[in-house]
Amino acid sequence: MNAPIVFPMIPAASKSLWFFLIISLVLVAVLVLMLWLAWSMQNVRFTVSNEGLRLQGDLWGRLIPLSSLKIDEAVATNLNTDKDHQPKWRTMGTGLPGYSAGWFKLRNGAKALLYVTDRTRVARIPTTEGYTVMLSVGDPAALIDVLRKQAAP
Numbered sequence: 001m002n003a004p005i006v007f008p009m010i011p012a013a014s015k016s017l018w019f020f021l022i023i024s025l026v027l028v029a030v031l032v033l034m035l036w037l038a039w040s041m042q043n044v045r046f047t048v049s050n051e052g053l054r055l056q057g058d059l060w061g062r063l064i065p066l067s068s069l070k071i072d073e074a075v076a077t078n079l080n081t082d083k084d085h086q087p088k089w090r091t092m093g094t095g096l097p098g099y100s101a102g103w104f105k106l107r108n109g110a111k112a113l114l115y116v117t118d119r120t121r122v123a124r125i126p127t128t129e130g131y132t133v134m135l136s137v138g139d140p141a142a143l144i145d146v147l148r149k150q151a152a153p
């Protein structure tokens with residue numbers, strides 16, 4: 001009896017395979033979400049119309065009616081110097097280096113919906129809904145001006 005004798009293990013129950021399947025599905029879902037987020041953060045748009053201000057591009061997009069915007073209080077700001085309005089806590093959103101989108105608490109305690117990529121060029125628009133919208137655009141003053149013209153009677 002010089003030849004080795006092999007004793008195979010009893011195959012694992014199907015529960016083990018289900019575990020791997022579920023984990024794999026979760027990982028695929030996370031990968032799809034991350035790819036969609038990467039795509040959407042490059043394709044965010046802000047549209048001004050008779051309906052209001054439409055934020056398009058990711059999970060936090062919405063239409064904010066013109067009547068809900070306090071356009072007379074809107075300003076162009078630089079978040080590097082405007083300390084009171086700097087985001088302090090992300091409550092529900094995306095916070096990546098160079099990209100903040102979603103709901104945040106500001107240093108002054110206010111709630112804000114952010115789409116900020118360039119902290120030096122931000123349109124800050126308060127709403128009657130208890131939050132402020134903060135958007136990075138090439139010309140924040142021009143966005144605010146278009147909103148004012150759209151809201152004018």
